[in-house]
Amino acid sequence: MKALKMMFAAFAFAGATAQAATNQEIINHVSYNVILATYNDLASQTANLKTAVDALAANPTQENLNNAQAAWRAARVPWESSESFLFGPVDSLGIDPMLDTWPLNKLDLDNVLKSNRAITTDFVRALGTNLQGFHTIEYLLFGDGTSANTKPVSALTGKQFEYLKATSALLAEHAATLAYTWSTNYDPENPSAPGYVKVISKPGFDNQFYTSDRAVMEEFVQGMMGIVDEVANGKMSDPMGADIGSANMALVESPFAWNSLNDFTNNIRSVYSIYTGHYRTTKGPGVKALVERVNPALAAQVEQDILNCMQLIQAIRPANGGDFGQAIFTPDGRARTQKAIDALNALHGVLESEVLPTLDM
Structure with missing residues (x-):
């Protein structure tokens, strides 16, 4: 609780230092240093999660499970910290549901895990959004959520490791795509389209999304x-x-x-x-x-x-x-x-x- 109070005090102090600025200065700063920065962090943290899951699958120890759980929590921070700006490519390209659909379809997921199907990234990609993303990974990594939020590594099966690897790779791919759409190209069907950060930071009459x-x-x-x-x-x-x-x-x-x-x-x-x-x-x-x-x-x-x-x-x-x-x-x-x-x-x-x-x- 003491650490939490210190965190909020730091926020309050930071807020007190805000300086008057023009609308364009606000737009530039928020676009580049808040939104784009958050998506870059999301891409980095989901890549770290994929690495931690791969390490867990290769060497299923309790320490590696703990590391993967910590990586999931770390990746969750920039994603949840982006939800006041769920506009642009995260919406138009349908990236939001691919990352964060809830509730999870546990019934179908359990059926897939019981099957003899090979679990690959492309296989998971073809499934519904409620069979991939953050919450699928969460379900496999953590406890039942009712009486506990963790599990022994021995509870994980070979099929679950396959699914974890495929889903975490897909999550990292989608997060990287989201960062790319903001930094480099917001429209995969138009190679000349700029990054969305340039679109939103340069409003005007020639801007099809933001005329002012x-x-x-x-x-x-x-x-x-x-x-x-x-x-x-x-x-x-x-x-x-x-x-x-x-x-x-x-x-x-x-x-x-x-x-x-x-x-x-x-x-x-x-x-x-x-x-x-x-x-x-x-x-x-x-x-x-x-x-x-x-x-x-x-x-x-x-x-x-x-x-x-x-x-x-x-x-x-x-x-x-x-x-x-x-x-x-x-x-x-x-x-x-x-x-x-x-x-x-x-x-x-x-x-x-x-x-x-x-x-x-």
Whole structure:
């Protein structure tokens, strides 16, 4: 908890150093140093995950399983930290579902694992998106998600190693493609198309996607609003249900690794990055700089609201172990969850009613 408070304090300090900037300066910084940087990190971390899975398959030790689990968690960070900007190629090329479809089709996956089929990357590529990606790998690497989030390496079978290798290779391939579409070419059917980072960072009348800097800034704000709403009213509310009796573990994302709360926190961290322009150790102007020109008090308050939402999400974690999937089956955990949902909905309201209108001021 002490480390968490220090992390949030660091975020708050970073936010306080934001400087006024033009819309174009905001757009350039966010496009290159937040969005593109995040996708580059995703490509790097998924490549590391593939390497860790290959090492595990070649030498199935508990240490190597632990390493592969850690690599999965590390790769999850940049992906979940990208969800306030799920526009551009990640959407138009259908990369999002190939990386992160949930719920996992466990029934069909188990049937494939029982079959005599050769498990290759191309074989997995041809299957549905709910039989590949992060959550397929999670299901194979971690525990059942109900009573434990880990397993002995002896529980893994030869067929599961085949599937892990194929799926992690495909995940790394898709992540590399996503980074490439932003850095180099956003349209595989048009070799002369630039990287999407150039498209979004150069709005104008000759830009078919963004005719003005306002259009880009609106894309940023709408992306922030979208993930805030999804975390509150989808990722958290749907599994929680109306009462304990209707709570549904099958709807919890990242349940096997007990990583849901980290996922949700990183989702809101992506909002923080777009808003402040700060990603990892890189600092620069974000949407906050625009809001500051109109209403400095509002600009500061929104940043604190974002940080508060992240803290409230982490506070859902049960004191006696477990994660979101365990918290929603207890009265106290549900109360903490509802508090986070209420804060997220309040943040969404402020983004919609107060931040979005600053684009026209």
